[in-house]
Amino acid sequence: MDFEEVNYLSKGLKLFTSWGWVFGFVFLCLFTYSYAAKKKTQIYQNLHERVNTLTVLKERAILEQEELKLQINSQSDPLFVQQILMKGLGLVPEGHKKIHFYDDSLR
Secondary structure (H helix, E strand, O other): OOHHHHHHHHHHHHHHHHHHHHHHHHHHHHHHHHHHHHHHHHHHHHHHHHHHHHHHHHHHHHHHHHHHHHHHHOOOOHHHHHHHHHHHHOOOOOOOOOOOOOOHHHO
């Protein structure tokens, strides 16, 4: 090893030590950015799933609301009232017979 090679090595070492903090800072910035980007993607996916869930719940609620509105609007209809009494309470109009079917496997 001659003097020129040693001089290049010492210059390289000085250059590395003087610019090392810059490389370290850049590396730290890149690491922080990649971590934040990954976290942002996870949050976005969670929020997207939540939006989809809430959309489905909203559609179900709208359908239920429409059904309830129809029930409210048809409460003055005598046929609807008769149907509700038959379905909900098991009542039978006059002149009709009520037939019960039993499942023999349950006895």
